[in-house]
Amino acid sequence: MDALGGAIGALVNVLILIYVARRLLGVPVGWGRAALVSAAVFAVTYESLDAVMAHYGLDQDTEPLPLTLLLVVSVGCLITFELIVLTLLEVFIPTRNVPSFTQFVTGIPAALRRVRRYVAIWWIVTRRGLSAYLGPASKGDVESPRVARSLRRALTDAGVTFVKFGQMLSTRADLLPPAFVRELSKLHSQVEAEPWAAVRPVIDDELGRPLEEVFAELDETPLAAASVAQIHTARLVDGTDVVVKVQRPRARRQVTADLDILDRMAHRLEKTTVWGRQIGAVGLSDGFAASLHEELDYRVEVANMRGVAAASSLKVPQVYDQFSGERVIVMERLHGQPLSAADVDALAPHRRAELAEELLSGVLRQIFVTGVFHADLHPGNVVLTDDGELALLDFGSVGRLDRPTRSALVMLLFAVERQDSIAATDALLDLMDRPDDLDDRDLEREVGGLIVRYGDGLAPGGSAAMFTALLDLVVRHGFRVPPQLAAVFRTLGTLDGTLRLLDPDIDLMRTAKARGAEVARELTGRDAIKQQVDHQLATLLPILARLPRRISRITEQLEDGTLAVNVRTLGHPVDRAYLAGIGGQLNLTLLGSALGIGGLYLLTRDGGPMLLPQLALWPFLGVTLLFLAFTLGARVLASIFFREH
Structure with missing residues (x-):
């Protein structure tokens, strides 16, 4: 029983130490480390309690007041030591870097x-x-x-x-x-493809019904297999030829x-x-x-297909929504061959040139007009159908551009065509974040040199060299290319090789500038400008209606000499909270320093009323003030290091 009572008492003392230490530090220190530190401190100091009582001449028959005072001093020392240990742990091993017990076990x-x-x-x-x-x-x-x-x-x-x-x-x-x-x-x-026995349950699960109710035929041998998915040819019960894109069973987990x-x-x-x-x-x-998680959700790919189909005249397979889901897409089968495998040489030269311009025009319209574009146009994703038309496949990678970015890109191409280095530089600044130490004149001169060098399309390297030089220029001046712009460069860079399979003599940049200039004139033509002006006027009309009254009020205040300008500093709550935190830490630091100095002074003084046979009042007060000083100091340090992590 004595052992059980001692264990319960020790547990209670440890819990009290945990609670008090966490409250005094004022930061969410982990329960696990607080429990370990409290148990270790209690175990180390418990055995020395009898020696402390003997030193001060106390025993079980001593009056309650001296015992209470000794208990207060002892607990204060324990808590002080625990706060110091917890603060040091927070400095070197932050709480957020250590999982909780539950996370540890389940993980x-x-x-x-x-x-x-x-x-x-x-x-x-x-x-x-x-x-x-x-x-x-x-x-x-x-x-x-x-x-x-x-x-x-x-x-x-x-x-x-x-x-x-x-x-x-x-x-x-x-x-x-x-x-x-x-x-x-x-x-x-x-x-290598997954075996049919592993793939079929995925299709059944996504369909929500037996496979035979949807497909009259489904080839168990895949037409193609990639790292995340594989393609099977099939025929619906109504006789329509389709392909089934199914995600590998273990792809998401891996x-x-x-x-x-x-x-x-x-x-x-x-x-x-x-x-x-x-x-x-x-x-x-x-x-x-983020992009790969989107790619694993085929509902996103279906939405991408619709977006690209609406933005381009190029053929996009029709999707059968009623049979498609998160891991399966059932779509129209395109009869033809990818450009990487098609016999392009069998086409007449003029038809190959027409197809190349059609492909480029379709992609440019996707980029500049609608802002939704296929971002992975390598030859395997462009199909030459049996009737001699072009179609697109694999919409897992699709880029999106907002209106301001599209406008800046159009203006850049327009400026390059007109060899206007000032307008081209302004377009670059609109497209990318401006570096702090940017030299505008130097950038403008280099952009002008780039336009002159590659503007006529006769420089060695063609469009590939143009892309390389442009990227080298923006990086050298400290720009960071946003991911959506990187997707545009990737699309045009990949498209260059695809276009050359159709027309080896095509120059992407020269054609892109011409097509881009046409798009720019379309977007900046009379009808487009009128539409933009109407939109801006509709936005400004409420402001314009209030403007005369506001001007009249300001004029009257100027005449009366009562015009005042109020500037509210620290108007944002975050700014006020930051200053309040700094002020609170400064106050606690000053108070803790004062208590520490006072505690050291009293601790070194002899005399005063005797609380115990071996303990005078001044040393007792000194220890108490030092405990408060250490508590405040630990609280300040813990809050600093916890916030940093």
């Missing part, structure tokens, strides 16, 4: 899977010779073609998520050296697990490496994760 299976995946990835990195580039003191040849080639192979070995991440990085020529862009552009995610690892790796690289901070590894990882 063990995921952690084990993550460890296995980490080991596999680290083995790939080591085998490909990349481990020397992941630390703070990485090797100096980080931009060499050999490293780029090793990175491409490592991403291929790591699987679908990392392959797609490499494909996304290949579009960011503003962040990566040319050698990396070239190598990562070679990434492909073609893999992608989710790999995205978690990718996010952790990005945070580590940005924290420990210079090049990770330069390219913004965390931002790239977050943007990629």
